[in-house]
Amino acid sequence: MIWDKHEVWSREELGKLQLARLQETVARAYGKVPFYKEAFDERGLVPEDIKSLADLSKLPFTTKDDLRRYYPYGMFAVPMREIVRVHSSSGTTGIPTVVGYTRRDLETWNDLVARIISQAGVTADDIVQISFGYGMFTGGFGLHYGMERVGATVIPISAGNTLRQIRTMRDFGTTALVSTPSYALHMAEVALENGIDPKRDLNVRVGLFGGEGSSDWLREEIEERWGMRATDNYGLSEVMGPGIAGECEAAAGMHISEDHIIAEVIDPKTGEQLPYGQEGELVLTAINKEALPVLRFRTKDLTTLSPEPCACGRNTVRMARVLGRTDDMMVIRGVNVFPSQIEAALAEIPEVAPFYQLIVETKNYLDQLTVEVEVPQHYFTGSFGELEALQQKIGGKLQTILGLSAKVLLVEPKTLPRTAGKAKRVVDNRNAGRV
Ligand SMILES: [Zn+2]
Structure with a gap:
């Protein structure tokens, strides 16, 4: 109307x-x-x-x-x-x-x-x-x-x-x-x-x-x-x-x-x-x-x-x-990464749920991106091989889209925080602990 x-x-x-x-x-x-x-x-x-x-x-x-x-x-x-x-x-x-x-x-x-x-x-x-x-x-x-x-x-x-x-x-x-x-x-x-x-x-x-x-x-x-x-x-x-x-x-x-x-x-x-x-x-x-x-x-x-x-x-x-x-662009090991790109990559994988979180931290002086994503419960009760194959599939997709390797962590449903307002998708711990 x-x-x-x-x-x-x-x-x-x-x-x-x-x-x-x-x-x-x-x-x-x-x-x-x-x-x-x-x-x-x-x-x-x-x-x-x-x-x-x-x-x-x-x-x-x-x-x-x-x-x-x-x-x-x-x-x-x-x-x-x-x-x-x-x-x-x-x-x-x-x-x-x-x-x-x-x-x-x-x-x-x-x-x-x-x-x-x-x-x-x-x-x-x-x-x-x-x-x-x-x-x-x-x-x-x-x-x-x-x-x-x-x-x-x-x-x-x-x-x-x-x-x-x-x-x-x-x-x-x-x-x-x-x-x-x-x-x-x-x-x-x-x-x-x-x-x-x-x-x-x-x-x-x-x-x-x-x-x-x-x-x-x-x-x-x-x-x-x-x-x-x-x-x-x-x-x-x-x-x-x-x-x-x-x-x-x-x-x-x-x-x-x-x-x-x-x-x-x-x-x-x-x-x-x-x-x-x-x-x-x-x-x-x-x-x-x-x-x-x-x-x-x-x-x-x-x-x-x-x-x-x-x-x-x-x-x-x-x-x-x-x-x-x-201002949400992250620079990870010299590569420009937008959270929306990661979301677009995950969206192409039917097995994953739209609950994910990105964690950036420094390990051995290098930036490390970890993508935590929820997958259905049966992956955790089934064979380990199946879980590993899905992990590799997601990792490969992210590598293609971002031009950057990311660690993929598959988690059980309802593991990641839920909020009644804006979802917090990025946790950047790179400056944590620095004075
Ligand atoms: Zn219109």
């Missing part, structure tokens, strides 16, 4: 609206936010220099570190009495980034989330279980209010207590699920352990997955175990939260809400804008926000953009699923 008329506007009409909103945002950022005033002055740039959308590339970038430097409220463009909500990142790796919303910003946000919900095919007839964490993370509250806007029945269960999640689904008649993809897989496991087959005994028909990277492999496993349709969506608290982009029923990438957000893809090394279709770092500019106007935010997420019209009738640009992050 099309939620907002802007989604089907022609690209020309959209472009006009984008330019007007961009100009207004640039003027406000320059006038109200010292960080932008300084960055513009350094470039000898004034807001009046932005005469067309092509002039976007003249604007300075904004990074997560900039938001941290102005922690907590220094990037806000309105006085605190106009801010009605704040959210923040977890801050596990240092100072958190804090974001604020005016009353109008919250209205906009709810509407954008309602859009991605409608794109996924969820309506007022659905009963939706929100298994995202509530609290400072934007995922829980973002989806919550968007679902209410659409008119769906919301079960605000939050993350965790997995058995209670399953019982609630069964007893409350849940038809749609909001969670991270890895948590959806774990919930299916717990259900089966407790004699509930999600496919047969539960009524969940659609899932909206976000908060961490996804892949065809994860999706197919989820669809298979749940008998549901899995959809991806993309959000980022620094720019808005969930609602930036969502997948429609044509399942051909995620539509970006371009009337509120301008997306670019850049070369992460040079900062140069790349043409549509080329893979690079996603950069987002929020053009209709009062509290926190963010110009050219560097997401560190790698993707491609496509402006081709979609079968669903929407004309907004679509982004591909995030292919990796500029």
Whole structure:
């Protein structure tokens, strides 16, 4: 269902609206936010220099570190009495980034989330279980209010207590699920352990997955175990939260809400804008926000953009699923390795389950990559030869794809840690113990 008329506007009409909103945002950022005033002055740039959308590339970038430097409220463009909500990142790796919303910003946000919900095919007839964490993370509250806007029945269960999640689904008649993809897989496991087959005994028909990277492999496993349709969506608290982009029923990438957000893809090394279709770092500019106007935010997420019209009738640009992050590349014995490459290699081996962990450590002054992956129980009760053959098969596949030898450790089902939020796929112990 099309939620907002802007989604089907022609690209020309959209472009006009984008330019007007961009100009207004640039003027406000320059006038109200010292960080932008300084960055513009350094470039000898004034807001009046932005005469067309092509002039976007003249604007300075904004990074997560900039938001941290102005922690907590220094990037806000309105006085605190106009801010009605704040959210923040977890801050596990240092100072958190804090974001604020005016009353109008919250209205906009709810509407954008309602859009991605409608794109996924969820309506007022659905009963939706929100298994995202509530609290400072934007995922829980973002989806919550968007679902209410659409008119769906919301079960605000939050993350965790997995058995209670399953019982609630069964007893409350849940038809749609909001969670991270890895948590959806774990919930299916717990259900089966407790004699509930999600496919047969539960009524969940659609899932909206976000908060961490996804892949065809994860999706197919989820669809298979749940008998549901899995959809991806993309959000980022620094720019808005969930609602930036969502997948429609044509399942051909995620539509970006371009009337509120301008997306670019850049070369992460040079900062140069790349043409549509080329893979690079996603950069987002929020053009209709009062509290926190963010110009050219560097997401560190790698993707491609496509402006081709979609079968669903929407004309907004679509982004591909995030292919990796500029900062999750590991250098192991001089070879560049992305966790997504390893996942792609594992996905080609039908015997393995989508639960894996990568461990990097230093042994005898050399980096050693160990890939731990779960395989079905019968490998551990059968012959050792069978287990060894599978180990070699995985090792060979990794060698071909990565150009690097990795140690493969096959483990029994449910050995690797499960979480109700983002899965921790990489454990880098190379600096452990160093002073
Ligand atoms: Zn579409």
